[in-house]
Amino acid sequence: MAAAATVIPDGRRWCKGASPASSPVTTAIFLFFFVIVVGVLVSARWITTTSHLPITNLDEWRTKPAILTATHTTSIPATPTPPPPPRPAYSISCSAPPLARDPAVPSNISQTLYLALSSNKTCASVPEPQPLPSTTTNSSCPGYFRFIHEDLHPWRAAGGITRAMLDSARATANFRLVVLRGRAYVERIAPAFQTRDLFTIWGVLQLLRRYPGRVPDLELMFDCVDWPVVRADQYQGENTTFMPPLFRYCGDNETLDVVFPDWSFWGWPEINIKPWDAVQKDLYIGNKRVKWVDREPYAYWKGNPDVAAKRQELVKCNVSSKQEWNARIYKQDWIKESKAGYKQSDLSRQCTHRYKIYIEGSAWSVSEKYILACDSMTLVVTPKYYDFFSRVLMPIQHYWPVRDDNKCSSIKHAVDWGNSNKQKARVIFRPLSALRN
Incomplete structure (x- = not known):
């Protein structure tokens, strides 16, 4: 294979000008991204209808070409002849099998969900969902959709994603996801922290259920650890042929990890956080309890300071x-x-101050979206990492920047300014309503 073009990303890896022709896999991943972000925004809620996760042995995939690569595609007939026998399917909403509770499953985790994603047992199969009719819309995509192109640009410039690239991402991945004919197949590679992998997969299942027939066939590797690991400076020149397309929840300007909405959009049961759809409703009610001008005139932060030195400084x-x-x-x-029943960690009751502080932990923090949704002026301590949505945020327009090397004085200045310029301060958080939907 000829050496691919050198990929030297700029500060945000934003591509300008003409690009080489898209490979089938980059096109498929773009379409997948496009649909899943829409799914996150409109349906991040508990499943109330049936979704499928066929349980299958994925070892056979290792010896076959990638479903979609730069040089190979697997042809799938639209109407198999003869019709294949019914495939075993797992229903997320079916009743749990009559088994004793697995002691390895935490008490606050749905055993039905756990079994649906890990067991060889099956619930009754249900008919294949029918594709929705095509529709047209005049609405434009949110600004952060353009970063899908940016994140995939290094592979586009390298000529596409090959099987070797995909396999190289396996080194740190927690699971492998294959979407084929609207079905999700999962191979668990390594245990993830808590239930991050379960809820990420659950989000994909909701996506497939909500948009039957619209999610393209694809294959990807997902790493559920916080820190990005695909360093851009290690994949230049001839090394681009081994550049791993690894998905995770955040990235930074020195890495190429492909950023994906984090698991907490679909719930974080270990700390009693609901799915985003339910949290939004709670925050809406919480914001109505106290008008901004009547809130405490201070900057508020609540979290675990032990995970990072910068938080201990805060x-x-x-x-x-x-x-x-x-x-x-x-x-x-x-x-x-947890022992007290999470009485003091209700997110909807933390919108009581005019200003709220966002500061990263060991990497980016899932708390960002909850802080931004609180209708308080957000003070952001200079971040290193970004998630899928945060790259569209602009200082002064959406938040007030706080210097990392002079946190206390910077926070005091921001609060003093806001209390002296209440009307201007309120304008800074108002545009965030457009980002919540």
Whole structure:
């Protein structure tokens, strides 16, 4: 194979000008991204209807060409002859089999969901969902959709995604996902932290259920760990032929990991966080309890400071007998909170201050979307990482930037300015309503 073009990303890897022709796999992944983000925004909720996850042995896939690669495609007849026998399917909404509860499954995790994604048993099969009729719409895509092109540009410039590239992503992946004829096939490669993999897969199942027949056939590797690992400087020149297309929840300007909506959009049961659709409704009610002008005139943050040095530095900005930095910092002890029934961690009751602070943890933090949705002016401590949605946010327009090397003084200045310019401060958070839907 001839050496692919060198990929040297700029600060945000945004591609300008003409691009080489798309390969089938990059086109398929783009379509998958397009549909799943729409699915996240309109249906991030608990499943109430049946979805399928056929349980199958995926070892056979390892010896075959990729479903979609730059050089090979697997032809799939539209109407098989003779019709294949009914395939075993797992229904997420079916009753749990009459088995004793698996002690390995945490008590706050749905055993039905766990079995649906891991067991060899099956519930009764149901008919194949019929594709929805094609529709047209005049609505435009949100601004962050353009980053789908940016994230996939390195592989487009390299001529497409090959089987060797895909297999190289296996080294750190937690699971492998194949979508074929509207069905999801999953191979678990390594355990994920808590149930991140389960809820990410659950999100894909909801997508397939909501848009039957519209999700293209594809294959991908997914890493559920926080930190991006595909360093751009290691895949230049001839090395682009082994550039792994690895999906995860965040990235930074030095890596090529493909960013995907995080698992908490579909729920985070270990800390009692509901799916995004339900959280939005709770936050809407919470925002109505206290008008912005009547809220506490301070900057609020609550979280676990032990996961990062920068968060421990933020704790020093808390009010004390010697200094007032206009910040109110609270430590979240999740072990203690779980024993108390999560009474002090209700997100809808944390919209009580005019200003809320977002600061990264060990990497990006899922708390970002909940903070932004609180209708308080968001103070963002200079971030290193980005998730799928945050790259469209602009300083002053959507948030107030806080210097990482001078947090306390920067927070005090922001709060003093906002309290002295209430009308201008309120304008900074108003555009966020467009990002919540």
